[in-house]
Amino acid sequence: MHRPRAATVRFGNRIQGMNQGDLSRAAEILRSAGRVVAFTGAGVSAESGVPTFRGAGGLWEGHAVQQVATPEAFHADPLMVWRFYDQRRINLTKVRPNPAHTVLARWQDRFPSYQLVTQNVDGLHHAAGAREVVELHGSIWCVRCVGCGHEREDRSAPLPDLPPRCSACGGLERPGVVWFGEYLPARAMALATAAAEACDVLVVVGTSAVVYPAAGLVEVAASAGGKVIEVNPEASQVAHLAEVELRGPAGVVLPLLDELVGDR
Numbered sequence: 001m002h003r004p005r006a007a008t009v010r011f012g013n014r015i016q017g018m019n020q021g022d023l024s025r026a027a028e029i030l031r032s033a034g035r036v037v038a039f040t041g042a043g044v045s046a047e048s049g050v051p052t053f054r055g056a057g058g059l060w061e062g063h064a065v066q067q068v069a070t071p072e073a074f075h076a077d078p079l080m081v082w083r084f085y086d087q088r089r090i091n092l093t094k095v096r097p098n099p100a101h102t103v104l105a106r107w108q109d110r111f112p113s114y115q116l117v118t119q120n121v122d123g124l125h126h127a128a129g130a131r132e133v134v135e136l137h138g139s140i141w142c143v144r145c146v147g148c149g150h151e152r153e154d155r156s157a158p159l160p161d162l163p164p165r166c167s168a169c170g171g172l173e174r175p176g177v178v179w180f181g182e183y184l185p186a187r188a189m190a191l192a193t194a195a196a197e198a199c200d201v202l203v204v205v206g207t208s209a210v211v212y213p214a215a216g217l218v219e220v221a222a223s224a225g226g227k228v229i230e231v232n233p234e235a236s237q238v239a240h241l242a243e244v245e246l247r248g249p250a251g252v253v254l255p256l257l258d259e260l261v262g263d264r
């Protein structure tokens with residue numbers, strides 16, 4: 001069955017009228033690319049049923065960031081912070097990667113050089129089969145002792161004890177995510193920056209690009225001569241840097257784009 005052309009493409013309301021020319025242009029850029037970086041945010045997990053942070057129904061709409069996502073909040077009330085993260089972990093056990101995650105995992109074998117960089121802590125890129133993911137904001141499945149720094153992976157949801165205690169020193173453990181006001185993991189940021197500096201194409205998927213230093217990666221890529229392709233139903237803060245803007249849900253747009261890129 002032939003897929004209908006541009007003006008009549010119907011994939012739900014969001015991408016009605018998405019320009020077929022833009023999709024072909026993006027595919028053309030990717031077909032000739034050697035070094036590709038994919039940079040993702042919460043929007044890539046939206047179609048899996050994971051709420052984004054900002055915008056209607058976003059996590060920060062229902063929770064004050066200062067009360068649940070800062071070291072000060074954890075210091076003041078570790079149990080309340082853990083209840084917030086434990087509930088997010090429980091919710092994540094009920095979701096699965098969507099086609100956007102699948103395509104971004106498949107690209108690790110499609111391009112000579114490929115780096116998947118995410119702001120997400122949900123682990124869905126790995127669950128979709130991505131082997132190497134630079135997790136700039138850590139992982140919700142990791143816990144770290146605030147006393148001795150011991151880190152471990154713990155996928156139990158709910159956690160048996162809240163707040164959890166370190167098996168090594170008995171200290172308080174915290175979620176292994178990056179909170180507002182904290183530095184990003186140095187190795188992850190260095191890997192992501194080097195990949196952005198060297199890339200031919202950076203595909204930015206599902207981020208509002210308002211949180212730094214992560215959002216700065218798009219500027220790094222663009223100013224180093226990399227072509228930026230944005231996949232997002234709405235324009236992000238870095239849309240002006242994009243060579244091509246694909247306005248639609250990632251779980252629909254990326255499989256279409258991948259099909260057009262085809263076997264290189």
Ligand code: APR
Nearest residue numbers: 041042043046052053054119206207208209232234249250
């Ligand atoms: N496909 C693609 N993009 C989508 C989809 C979808 N199906 N649904 C929503 N989006 C887009 C929105 O238009 C928005 O631009 O995803 C973006 C989500 O933006 P935010 O909620 O701000 O999430 P993100 O950019 O990942 O936030 C950055 O902020 O709160 C901190 O640490 C947290 O990593 C997070 C960081």
